[in-house]
Amino acid sequence: MNVWRKLMRILGIAGRTPRRRKARALFVGLNNAGKSTLLNRLKSDREQVSRKMITPTVGFTAGQFVFNNVKFAVTDMSGRDGYRALWESMYGQCDAIVFVVDSTDQMRFAVVKDELDMMLRHPDVAGRLNLPILFVATKTAAPDACGASTVATALRLHERLEPNRQWRLASTDAITTTTVGAGMPGQPVDDGLREAMEWLVDLVKVSHHRQS
Numbered sequence: 001m002n003v004w005r006k007l008m009r010i011l012g013i014a015g016r017t018p019r020r021r022k023a024r025a026l027f028v029g030l031n032n033a034g035k036s037t038l039l040n041r042l043k044s045d046r047e048q049v050s051r052k053m054i055t056p057t058v059g060f061t062a063g064q065f066v067f068n069n070v071k072f073a074v075t076d077m078s079g080r081d082g083y084r085a086l087w088e089s090m091y092g093q094c095d096a097i098v099f100v101v102d103s104t105d106q107m108r109f110a111v112v113k114d115e116l117d118m119m120l121r122h123p124d125v126a127g128r129l130n131l132p133i134l135f136v137a138t139k140t141a142a143p144d145a146c147g148a149s150t151v152a153t154a155l156r157l158h159e160r161l162e163p164n165r166q167w168r169l170a171s172t173d174a175i176t177t178t179t180v181g182a183g184m185p186g187q188p189v190d191d192g193l194r195e196a197m198e199w200l201v202d203l204v205k206v207s208h209h210r211q212s
């Protein structure tokens with residue numbers, strides 16, 4: 001504990017600073033979907049790396065970011081065919097799943113559907129209805145991208161997800177810089193990802209509160 005926090009505690013004013021909560025997020029989705037790029041975007045400006053530094057993930061990598069005072073420890077899985085079998089080993093060890101879908105890769109939506117079905121049937125997911133799932137359709141600024149509603153329909157999300165499951169679909173382009181809409185020049189436009197993350201943060205805060 002640093003001296004400042006020690007002093008705050010002695011003076012009894014530590015309670016004024018809200019304690020940062022922790023949550024574990026699991027990033028899954030096919031290879032090339034944009035998981036690692038999304039994780040990079042969620043990090044602070046200081047921690048972000050250049051797009052060129054992000055290479056296909058081998059196995060999985062660990063990362064972290066802070067959103068609304070929740071520190072997310074992220075397991076960023078590889079989406080390559082040979083590595084997808086690893087996802088299930090992590091289902092029981094996360095507080096939220098972020099399922100990333102490449103909105104330009106409609107050719108592989110059938111594969112995404114199969115992977116999603118397997119995930120939803122897995123006991124560590126099916127048995128935990130309080131495990132929130134955030135679907136993120138990426139690459140939305142690409143000319144061949146389809147809209148979020150097309151993704152939802154193609155994956156039949158409304159039929160597949162259990163009625164009691166907390167889930168949401170957001171769409172984003174994690175690398176495009178644009179001045180359109182509410183975005184600041186040179187900054188990614190706020191395209192719904194922030195709102196979706198706020199939803200997720202509220203859910204993990206509640207579930208942590210219940211557990212404690």
Ligand SMILES: Nc1nc2c(ncn2[C@@H]2O[C@H](COP(=O)(O)OP(=O)(O)OP(=O)(O)O)[C@@H](O)[C@H]2O)c(=O)[nH]1
Binds near residue numbers: 033034057079
């Ligand atoms: N235009 C655009 N390209 C993106 C976006 N997200 C990712 N990409 C590109 O898509 C490619 C794959 O991105 P990654 O983040 O490595 O994908 P991944 O899901 O982590 O892939 P694996 O680690 O192989 O499972 C890279 O060339 C990225 O630059 C996006 O939102 N828009």
Ligand SMILES: [Mg+2]
Binds near residue numbers: 036057079
């Ligand atoms: Mg990756």
